[in-house]
Amino acid sequence: MLDAYAHVFTGGLPWILLGTATGIFVGSIPGLSGAMVISLALPMTYFMSGSDALLLLVSMYVGATTGGLVSATLMRMPGTEAAIMTTLDGYPMAARGEPGRALGIGVLASFIGGMLAWVILALLSPPLSVVAVRFGPYEIFAMTVVALSLIAAISRGSLLAGLMAAGLGALVSLPGIDPISGTLRLTFGFSGLDTGFALLPVLLGTLVVAQVFVDCRTPSAPPPPRGEAARVAMHIRDVTRYAWSYVRASVIGAWIGILPGVGGTTASIAAYSVEKAMAKGPERFGRGAEEGVIASEAANNAGTVGALVPLITLGIPGSVITAVLLGAMVIHNLNPGPLLFAENPGIAHTVIGGALAANLAMLLIMWLATPLLARLMYVRKAWLLPGIVIFCVIGAFSVSNRWLDVGVMLAFAALGYLMHRARIPTGPFIIAYILTPMAEQNLRSGLVVYDGSFLPLLTRPVPALFLLIALGSIIWALAGELRSRRAQRAAIQPPPGTAPGHENR
Template structure:
């Protein structure tokens, strides 16, 4: 394992620097996201080694999460969703004449949160993989069901919209070769559909071009007030001692919430911020430039980002849209995501773990030195970037198989992505269901063959039963959470 860390910090560090820098650049521009840049970067990794490709993409993931704090602090407009809570105290502090201090606390919180989450990732992943590798087909099927239900349950908007998006993703994953019989299905006589829809055109269409179509409608939106950035970032080592409790508690909360599939860095930062405020002796200062508020939000969202890698590399369960894309990258590079990754490609698994550590080191250096330059990205109109994004999407879709059919597929899914956005259907459950449904189907069919077409082991085998119970609880809880406010509103109307 030591030789992997040496590689990551020598030859592989080039990919780490590139990925982290690009991620920070994109994260600092409001309206763009890590999902967009990672989707666009996927085609460039086709001719790379699988480990180097994941090193690049994971670094982009971590960089984009941190980059969001720049616009959140200086514009009150989070560059990424995970930086929403940073705006509450970051912008008031910056507007009060301390932008360097606000940015410094955010960068330091991101670094500490990433390191603590990396320690948890490095400690938990190997033993979890040893347990998971003993799972049979029914256990893996039950895990995918948990991932699908959790993602749909915690998705933005109504539970119905999340489930409907997941159902659409599952439906579009069906055309192609039946995993059991080997016969073609749902191809409608089109030979181009013999292998189904390629993953990359689907991702580029739904996540990137679909969002571009939506954003083009908002070209005339007003510009948010900006704060002039300082010439440097202000970080003090004594802050680590002064706010040690906030750093540690928020990072641990963020890490464990990040490990839960479907929750993500946004929820992690909200939870950590709320706990820090509740435990504070001066809660009234939060929302008015409180330093602990910035530290809690940024420590938790970066820890949640790294924590989401735990279920990805050990169980093959993506915890967010971006980790779903990382799962797709593994499939593209013929790597078995989940329990078999440590067994068949341990060097790749440990490269991801080492890359998470290296990306946090690179992030600290880049943010410390380049923040004055990066802060000028606030003045870049993202609409000027759309032509280049569209061109890269066309190039990326065509390079999959050098077929114009994949370009038409991308355009078709772009329309679908636009319709879903207008209907407030989240793209996350769609993409995750599209990737996980073939895995679930293959393992369910294999389990039926092994157990003589019996579904009973799904209930009698303890691990299967536990996973399915967790899936049922998450759906029931989400349904109850949605019905409860509606019921209160109805009762309130009746009382009046």
């Protein structure tokens, strides 16, 4: 463990600084997401060691979450989805002439949220991994079913849309050589599909290039008028003044972050709502309340670090970004899952240490570079889009030096665009694409171990509990879906006693 931490703070430090700075920059530009920058950086990590690659990517993840604060506060445009609640109070503070103060308490909240969640990560992960390492194939299969059901159930849009996205991701993961029997399947006689769809072209196409084409739909708008390039104003006394707000938001954020599929946006909404409910003057919220910025920023950064808990202990990604991080572990042959702590303890502790170092780097970079960021984020996105496509093409080509992978990437970009237009979430697609092979291998191994019997899935306590959770989440989502349909129908129907067309008179 000490070796891992020593590496993080010596040889790994340049990657952490680079990753955090890049993440902050990308996160501060509305429309460019953390998932995009991490997917774009994946091909570069081919030439790095596994631990350095993870340090770079985890730092980008932490940086991108924080970067959203800058544009949310100065432009009222959340750079990342998780910063949406920050706009409610950050922008009014900036508008009344306190941009430096808004950024200062936001940066401090992000730092404290990240650090408190890091304590939870560091304390919870080792014991959880000791339990997880005893899991057999059925336990792991049931766990992946829980992750898939939660992600589909909580996904944006309807449950059906989430399930279709997950189903498509699962189908796309099937072509190629079956890893258990060695049989070729679903290749349709096309030798290019013998190794299946490589991870990187699928990720780059669906997450990054598709988003570029979505951005091409709207003509490049001129950048908004420049505001004051604020210097971050942080005060130590804020730590004691708002201590309970930091703690509440961080614990809520970290806890929600640990749950698969919920994510930083929900964490910041929940923390903001709790903070408003507990505040002395709740009417101040939405008009520049400092506790509002603290709740949103502490929770979304805590959620980011919290999401690393299921990733490194169970190999379960809770969001698109952590799914990409899981993909990075697969690319670097790090065997993500319950065995990570047993087989590669150095890597697991590198990720934990990396989260700590990235938070420290974030505090430093945000403090020093925010005035510069405030200028850079006014660059027109049209200047960035062609470069992003070119990087993606090189990244897809670098998988195995063949143009076929670039074609695959473009095909998945078209699919991602269609999904965007159809309002089908891409998160369940990516996560199912990554988790389905794990689910299939463990189910089939379990069937071999238990002589072809499915019964242990219901009689063994852990798989039974996991499957119960999966069933519960589907039922919960179905009930929510029915409630919202009923509410929509009630909203369309006129109230009793009202003649049709009454409202138009």
